[in-house]
Amino acid sequence: MIVWLNGAHGVGKTTTGALLQELLANARVLDAEKVGETLMDITPGLPWTGNFQDWPPWRPLVVETARHVLDHTGGALVMPMTVLVEEYWREVSSGLAHHGIPVRHFVLHADLDTLRGRIEGDTALGPSSFRPRHLEPYADAARAWLHREAEVVDTTLLTPAEVAARIAEVVRCWEPL
Template sequence: MIVWINGTHGVGKTTTSALVQRLLPDSRVFDAEKVGETLMDITPGLPATDNFQHWPPWRPLVVETARQVLAYTGGTLVMPMTVLVERYWLEISAGLAGHGIPVRHFVLHADRATLRGRIEAEHRIPSPFRLRHLEPYAEAARTWLHAAAEVVDTTHLTPGEAAERIAAAVSSR
């Protein structure tokens, strides 16, 4: 199975995923961003974009890589990855379903002020990239994302508490 941990940049997906992995037996973290990084390394390069998810090969490569890893290792993949474009999520989730891979889709959420505070506290100079994604995340949350996932509001939770909630939800089914 795949436990997909979605949410905006800076909400704590990577930290929470590592903690979820420790709580779920026979699980491992697979960060789909590595697939994007591989595509970015292709030279002379793919068309210019501000987000590797816009490259059509990224989505099927994520599906196929996850499928291959699961076929080799079994168990559970914990995948921290922001996906804010509904069409991209539908493509990925349909691809995984087509291979018979069950997905539990979680969204880590925090209110805008908390997210901004976390992003600003993370580095001496706040990440413009992360700040730019606050509004696209809010729009996705309003229009489709929260309806397509199990929402874990982390506004008043530690990453450990969020991980415990996700692991408990996964283990209860």
């Protein structure tokens, strides 16, 4: 199975994913951003839009990478990855469903002021111009479709460990069809 952690850049998906991996039996983290980084390395000359998710190969490669990793390892994949374009989410989630891979989709949410504070105070990644630029697109996606398509976990007043524990409890009780 896949536990997909979606949400705004800077909300804590990567941190939560690492903690969640420790709480779920036989779980591994698969960062779909690495698929995008690979495409950036091997496909110079593709028109850059500011987001590798816009490249058509990214979505099926994420599906196939997850499928092959799960075929090899079993267990669960924790995938911390922001996807704000509904069409892209549909392509990835339907591709995984086609292979019979159940997905539990969570959106880690915090209000915009909290997100700005986390981004500005991030000592690991330092200052970022990318993450603040995507706060409004996240808010737009949340209103339009994203919060309807996932289980929303409000992280505003929670530590990453508390968020991971809540998600782990839901996942442990879940029996996919």
